[in-house]
Amino acid sequence: MRRRQVERMRRWPLLSWSIVLLAAGYFLLPLYATFQFSLGMQRGELSFAAYHWLFGSDRFLDSLSYSAVASLLAILAGTLLVVPTVYWVRLKLPQARGFVEFASLLPLIIPPIVVVFGYMRLYGDGSWLPLTTSDGRLDLLLVIGYVVLALPYMFRAVDTGMAAIDIVTLTEAAESLGASRWRIVVSVIFPNVRSAIVAGAFLTLSISLGEFVMASLLSRPAFGPYLVQMGQDYAYQPAALAILAFVITWACMALMQFFALRKPGQRVLPRLWAERTTKKEREVS
C-alpha cells in the first residue's frame, strides 16, 4: 500500500514539471531572443544579414583566427608540459603528486586578472626577463597565460586518462623491448591518453577562444576584446556573435564529452554496442 502511495506521487509530478519548465524557459528564452534579434538587421524582414556582414569582415576573421592560433599553441604547450610530468610523477615520484595537483589547481583560485597583472609588473620594461617589450613577446605571454588557465583542466583530463591504463606495466614492457624513455612517452603512453588530452583540449578551447581579460590587458588583437568592441559599436552583429559563440561552445563541449568517454584504441565512430557500454559507464560514474 505504501508502495502504491509512492507510485502515485511519482505519477503526478506537477510540481517537478513546473520547476523544470520554468528553468527551461529561463535557459531557452535568451537564446531565442538573441537569435531573433540577430535576424533583424534588415528592417522589416528576417535575414541572415548580420551573419553575412560578420563573415565578410576582416576584423572578425582576423581576431577569431588569432585567438584560435593562440589557443592551439597553448593546448600544445600545455600537453607537452602536463603529459610527461604526470607520467613521471605516477611512475617515479608519487611523493610529488600533492605538489603537482596543488599547483595545477592554483589557477582556479587565483583570478586571471591577478595573474596577468603580475606578468605585466614582473616581466615588464627593465625586468630580467622582459616579455612585454614587443608584439611577439606579448603574444608569447598571452599563450603562457592561456597555458596557466588550461592547467587545471589539462591536468585533470590527463591524470584521469593515465589512471585508466596500467602505465607501470606498459613502461616495463616497452623498456624490455629496448625503448628509450622519450620513445615510451611518445609512442606508448601518449597514444593511450590521446582521447583524454583531446577532451581537455576542447574544454581549454572553449575557455580561451573568447577570453577577454588577459588579451585586453596585454593589448592583443584577440577575439574577446573584438567582441567587446563590437558590443559598443553595433546592435545586431553582437547578437549574431553570441549565437555563433554558443554554437562553438556547444561543439567544444560535445567533442569533449565524446573524447572523454572514449576508451584508448576505440574507433572514432563507435558501433552500437559501444554506445551501450558508454551509457552504462556514465551511470556508474
Next chain:
Amino acid sequence: MAHRLLRARADGASLMGSPLWRWLGLVPFALFVLLFLILPVLYLVQGAFQTPQGQFTFDNLRALASPTIASAYSLSIRLSLVSAGLGALGGLLVCYALVHGGLPAWLRHAFTTFSGVASNFAGVPLAFAFIATLGRLGLVTVLLRELFGINLYASGFSLFSFWGLALTYLYFQLPLMLLIITPAMQGLKREWQEAAESLGASRAQYWRRVALPVLTPSVLSCFMLLFANAFGTLATVVALTGANFPVVPILLFQQIRGNVLYNPNLGFALALGMVAIMVVTNLLYFVLRARAERWQR
C-alpha cells in the same frame, strides 16, 4: 663486449633510479609554475606591503578601507552572495525535480548536456544574449510593454544594475550548481525515504531530519564554488556596463589600465584582497566537500 654493454646499461639504470635524477623530471613543470604562477603572485603580495619607493608599509592595506574601495568589495561580495544564493537554491530545486521528481530520464540528460554548455557560456557573448532579451530593446522588455503594458525600465529595473547582473550571472551559476549537486542528490537513497516512512515519518519530517542534514554540506560547498565563480567574473560586467559597474575586478582592471587610484601599490593591495577572498572561499569549499563526501560512498 656484451658484458661491458650490460654493465653500461646497468649503470645507466641506476643513475636513472637515483633520487636526484628522479626529481630532475619535475623541473620543467616546477619551473613553469614558479615563473608564471607563483612568482607573479608573490611579486604582487610583496608590492602590497611597500610604498612606491620600496619601503615596508601597511598603508596600502589600510587604504582598502577607503570609501571607494570598501564599497567595491561590498558590492562584489553582495553580488556574489545573491547570485550564488539564487543559483544554489534554483539549481537544488531543479536538480531535485529532475532526479527524484519522477520525470522522464531523457529530460535529465537534456538538462545535464545543456548545463555543460551553459556553465561555460559566460563572458562577453552571455552579456549580448541578455541585452537582446532584457535590454531596452530586448525581446522580453518589448513583449511585456506591448502585450501587458508593463514598462520594465520605467518601473526601476535595469539590466545594467545590480539585479540585472545577478539575473545574468544566474545563467551560468544555475547550470553549474545543477552539475555539481547532482552526485549528492543521487546519493539520497530511496531506501532512506522508505525507511523513514515505514517508521511513520511524514514527508516533511523526512526532509527535515534526513535529507537536508545529509545534503547541507554539499549545498554549502557548492555555494562556495558559485561564490568564487561570481566574484572573479569580469568580462560579462565589462560587456554589459562598459566597465562602469564598480565591482572589485572592474576597479582592478581600470587600475591596471590607467592607475585610477593614483598609487600603483594600492593596485597590488587590491589584487591581494581578491586573492585572499578566493583562498578563503576555496578552502571552505574543500573542507565542506570533504564532509559531504562521507555520504556519497
